[in-house]
Amino acid sequence: MDIKEVRELLEKYDAGETTLNQESALREYFQHNEVPNDLKSYQLIFAFSEKSREQGMEREMQLPDSATGNRYLWTAIAASIILVIGLFIFQNKPMEMNNNDLGTIQDKEEALQKSMEALKMVSELMNEGKEDLIYLKEFNNTKDKFIKTE
């Protein structure tokens, strides 16, 4: 390529009309030839673009580890299965009525006696508990001082 040809190509280069092949020919030319002063700026540009292409990222590239993701997924699935099975077993047990728990007392008289005893005990305990609630009346007493209902 002689200098006249180069100048022609540079004109097209300035207009953005050169092909990649022509551009690499120019790049090649400027790399290996001394050029007149008025073309020095082109030489710098071509040297610059060539140099810039060599720049790369220094930092290591990372990818999300898909294996760990899956492991957590499977752990979660296993845990929820165990939980569901556990709930199923323990929840269902009290539901099943056992025949042995019912009607242990055969004699009717005795059964009545026992039931009465049990109910009495309940009501006694109930009354005992209710006695403690007497303090609650104090609230009403205080309240009535301020709020006249009649």
Added chain:
Amino acid sequence: MKQQAFLEKINPVKDKIYRLALRLLISKEAAEDATQEIIFKLWARKDKLKDYTNVEAFAMTTTKNYCLDELKAKKNNNLRIIHQNYENNSRSLQRELEVKDELYWIDRIVNDLPKQQKIVFQLRDIEQLEFDEILEITKMKPTAIRVALSRARKKIRESLTNKHNYGHKRS
């Protein structure tokens, strides 16, 4: 797609992603973060990636959009962040490439270009992509691409010529 296959596909593109991100975001750290983020995005869409005949174009489009969004967000938040990192970047760039002062100067000129011109110049002159690929990435019209490219090339040369004529002083 397995991780290995994905890496093989993405590795040749990785540095191109980084360079475009660096061109747009200026700061090295921001560009590295962006590259990582974009690769995550591509990884998340790895099954669709098989359908794209041109993974590179798709990756570059993603990069362009991501960085422009970042810039928009940054503009709203804090302009100073970009400026502070400028110094960091320039130093590391000099060290990295051991470029002459001149090349570093061009880097600054390119960074000062309007966004579209910057992107087109980066894709054409630095990454040496065909116009068809640039068209796909930028979604610009062919004439618009040529105009932007022409303006960028002229502007860079003009800045260089001015600098040499007036003997610009640098610290």
